[in-house]
Amino acid sequence: MTAMPGSVGALGRAALRARLRGAGLALRCGPLVWRVRSPLAEVARHLAELYAGYPLAPDGFADHHVAVVPLRGLRRWLRPQVRFLFDGEAPFHPLPRAQAAACLEWGMNWCVGAHGHAWLVLHAAVVAHGAHALVLPGPPGAGKSTLCAALAYSGWRLLSDELALLDPATGAALPLPRPISLKGRSVAVIRERFPDARLGPVVPDTRKGDLAFLAAPPASVAAMDAPARVAWIVSPRYEAGTRGVRLERRRRGRMLVWLARNAFNQAVHGEAGFDLLADVVAGAECHALRYGDLDAALAALEALAAGEAAA
């Protein structure tokens, strides 16, 4: 595949590693620019394979200066570890070196959750059908990343996997189409279903279990500047062994409370943030989705997008 000029992929592996080892690789995703530094081959490989289509940002300003670096000391010979740095500070405990890519991705998530106060940040995946966004909020383990990945490779546009950004001025969802974090069995499910999708190596035994990162579809990356109006909010729950799917309307008051309590920075935005979220919820159809069958879930959400919502 030919790399887009000015993209991470256009750099070539050697130049990419040189930037990571030197002044940093400045890449843009939606409204944010990260400058990433790392001497680790694992991080370079992760960025080369899963961020090839992302635009390089001009030298100079970056929203977040981050690094993934190996720990020094004798221990590195026995149990190599890496550390995430944000502006030179380490906000987390070190992780095993095998988890270097996850360390970067989790650290980037942390940057948005802890510092992305230009937006209201929700714990939710977001995909879009045309100009209309489907927000998928849910606690870890609810199956939202699996559903998000399946939708993103079935004709929907990926806006974000874990962090929904709401524009305070318009209430629209802004794209942040970074790789999707797949856990446990969903890695095999998505690999089998979408063999052409680019999937990073499986990292065993992370704090979230076995994990692999799935590249955002190239079309979603290309559309990283196109916001979408929130039309549907669907809280998914995967229930193993359940046949079919149940999509039921959910009262908006309850949904508003859940979203507000699981927002990363509702407190920062205060009353304005509450008003924003209430307006977004009031303007959306709200549902709960219980599924044990991914095909049935996809069909139900297609029907929802087509205006054939469940009662």
Place this chain on the structure above:
Amino acid sequence: MPDSRPASDGPVWRLRPWVRLRWRELDGEHVLHEASSGDVHLLDAASALLLRLLAEGPRAEGGLAAELAAAAGLGAGTDARGAVRERLEALAEAGLVERRP
């Protein structure tokens, strides 16, 4: 004035200091944002009414019970004090109201 109600009207309740309320009603559900804590609450209609009344000023429990009974379309002789007390205590636990000393 609510403060001048007789002692038989029971304890007087009020919003806690610094509490600032913002409401949304969606699909018949009452959602409340409290600015000083940043907390968001889902309230039933009775609790929402009590809080709106207390937002106007301190009220005795008996007066609140009468207002609640009237709003619910219950007869004048209905004693809603039990329901009121239960809800006020839940609101107090949530840090929204308190008994006036």
